[in-house]
Amino acid sequence: MVSSNPLLDSTPSEAHTLNAVIIIVSLLSALGAALIIASFAAFSSLRTFRHQLILGLAISDLCMALNFLISSSVNLHGPSIGSPDLVDFCSFNGFMTQVFVVQTDYWVLTIAICTYLILADHKRESTWAQDHRIVMWVLPWVISIVIGTLGLVLVGYGDIGAWCWFVSDRLRLLINFIPRWIIIFTILTLYARLYFLIHKAHTGFTSFSDEALSDLPTNSSSSRSPADVLVNSRFGTNATVLRRISIQMMVYPLVYMLTWTIPTTIRIYQSTSGEVAPFGVGTLDKSCIVIQGFADAIVYGLNESTWKLWRKAVRRNGEKR
Template sequence: MRSSPEIYQREALAAPADESQMALQSIVILIVSVLSVLGAGWIILSFICFKALRSFRHQLILGLALSDFLMALNFLSSTAMNISGKEIGAREQKTFCSFNGFTTQVFVIQTDYWVLTIAMCTYVILAGHKSLSSWVQDQRILLSCLPWALSLLWAGIGLKLAGYGDIGAWCWFTSDKVRLLANFVPRWVIIIIILAMYARLYWILRKSHKSFISLGNSTSDPASGHRTTQGPMRSNHDAWRYYESDAAGRRKLQRIAKLMLMYPIVYMIVWTLPTAIRIYQTITHTPSPFALQTLDKACIVSQGLVDAVIYGINEVSLSQWRELVF
């Protein structure tokens, strides 16, 4: 009769093969978790300290940062237990493992919903859909509750239908196929949707900027014509100043839209390896090398750090911190 560790190893291909690998992987994931806690904490602290970072979009980003922060703390708890010798896969830790797996599922998919919500609201506002934009900004409570409601629902269904078990540094679905279908396929659908929206937004703003420049060149030339009265000359000068100001604003929006195109691309880079490993292990029923498994988990845990770079580090936040510190 096989021992339970052998059965576990057969069912959870993502789990390390022995205790030494388990300890090493837990240390690596703990370090990455700390970085994600710091990254998410940066966004949260910036929101608290600076009024300039409390816009509607920043409120949604705060929701994402809170999810990243709590998810990283969840990973910290499981890795700390493994390192301390209380392995989360042990029979006596079954309740903790179920809770840890449930929490993992909640926040992993919740971050996807937050990223999608941020992208949709950003698109609606910057693309010029005024009535829809006003409606969206009036539904802040609803938009803040939806990611929580949906993620809790799906995590509860997962707990009931599949259950959660030890996969190494934390607990989750032990089946690669279940994780692939329940998490990775929906995530890639969301990434593609976000990429399409930001590409469309960039095209809209680029087209709008070109049309505006063309219109400005044809109707507002401050060097043309000679005015005999001071009034018309001042009016023409004010119009040109307005044109330059509006043009600068449009260029800024275009730069922002171009930067936003990098968001889904970064997510694609982060999630390519974990997805490839899920597909490989689902098809072959063979565990991938330990180094790749550890890198796979590190990519997942780095979500808070990645989101901090994408959403938390920008000209406004850096300038606000410089003013506060210096």
């Protein structure tokens, strides 16, 4: 079982470079997550049920980025987090890493499930989810804290370079990466189903907010499907819009998949070969894990019309002056 701690084989210069890179990427992720949170606070149209779940993801992304930022900063300006004097700090840092890395998975899964239930017109299930928003919020926290606590008690966390985590690649692969890919393929299936559902309706829509369901007529004698009624009532039959939104829908799982492909490949390589990946590859591996907050800000910001709202707000402020 190989230790993936690159500091065991890296030079002081490489260790310094690794931590500097992680600090930069952590700041990008923190700023991206903070933008999503600020958007939720600034615009009432971004406070729907679905956006409340996106807010939960952003808070998780922010906490994870700050955790990486702190551990990398300690490495740069003090003794290594793997030193005997920082055992307790390393354990806490590893616990926080495990909690928030796992938690982002369950936020993304929750968002995908609720989006599917709402747009596929599973009224009973979607109504239950919206009536129990606290449950939807608490579940990712409970699951991730339980997993993080079990990891701390049963295995423990050690220095893997820029932060602390499970030292064993095989353990990380088993506990984190295999469940993560199950989640990825689940959300891919859900969004693919919605893709074909909306494509079949021959219309388009620009957001996935649950308020759109209020436009559905209550006439049960209608021969059209709920999806047909929903999108036709709002956007007509614009094929160009349809194609654009259909593509946007698939961006969510594809970006998440791309983000975790390199880290998963490195875990498999190191756990099966018994060798540590080259320094540059290892740095890219860790950067992919840390970049989630920034990636989520880009994906959700573009698909939820967040950038348009900010541009309008800036333009209005400029006109007032």
